[in-house]
Amino acid sequence: MKRLVIADAHLGQREGDAAAMCKFLHKAGEADCTEIVYLGDAFQYLIGMPKFWTSTVERVLPVWRELRSQQIRVLLVEGNRDFFLSESEMAPYVDASSRSYDFTAGEIHYRLVHGDRVNRDDSYYLFWCRVSKSSLARLWARLLPRRIAVAIVSHMEAKLARTNQGFRYKKPIAHLMRDADRAWHEDVDALLWGHFHTPWQYAAGGHIAMVIPAWLEVRVALVIAEDGQRWFVDEEMRELMPPLPTEELVP
DSSP states (O other), X not given: XXXXXXXXXXXXXXXXXXXXXXXXXXXXXXTTOOEEEEOSOSBSOEESSGGGOOHHHHXXXXXXXXXHHTTOEEEEEOOTTEEOTTSGGGTTTOSEEESEEEEEETTEEEEEEOOTTOOTTOHHHHHHHHHHTSHHHHHHHHHSXXXXXXXXXXXXXXXXXXXXXXXXXXXXXXXXXXXXHHHHHTTOSEXXXXXXXXXXXXXXXXXXXXXXXXXHHHOOEEEEOTTSOEEEEOTTSOBOSSOOOOEEEOO
């Protein structure tokens, strides 16, 4: 299985980004990718109920369905801008969604997590996350009229973005290293995050943890081959040469 991992596309924030993503997905299919994994925040926000879907969401979802008709799996790792992805209305477009995704390629055990909950010091965000993704919030989203619901979510998402921005771009290194060490003790060989937008990696003892850069900003994604090897590609699915630079930390 050849996987394509796309982090933080945030579609709907920049003109033409939906069209660029659709083109990229078609190229991924032509390049024999058999699984597309969004590492959180595929859209400016994605709520798993059609009344919340923006024109950007409605443009991209049919491409996901088209990929699935070609036996290409589409998976979503939940990000901070994703809500209620398990709703039945998402079923035609997505094979699965979860907070984390583990798989083995070759002899490498990969774990994919968005990363928004890594920083235990961001108490406001962690509280908002618990409340906004609760069963009560799901019911609230179901009952609210679309116009009111979209206005409330847009307001709260903008407030959250301002609050969480400093934590996103200033990486919580100690927390990232702690979560990496914990994953490695659980026999994870490669831990991948999104959320922080710029690349970073931490390696020790044959293990690696790395932040995948945001497609929003650099339009690159990560390919993971069946044998476990990985490389970055641009929006034309061309391998980056030289590879994407990283801020590397080796203890």
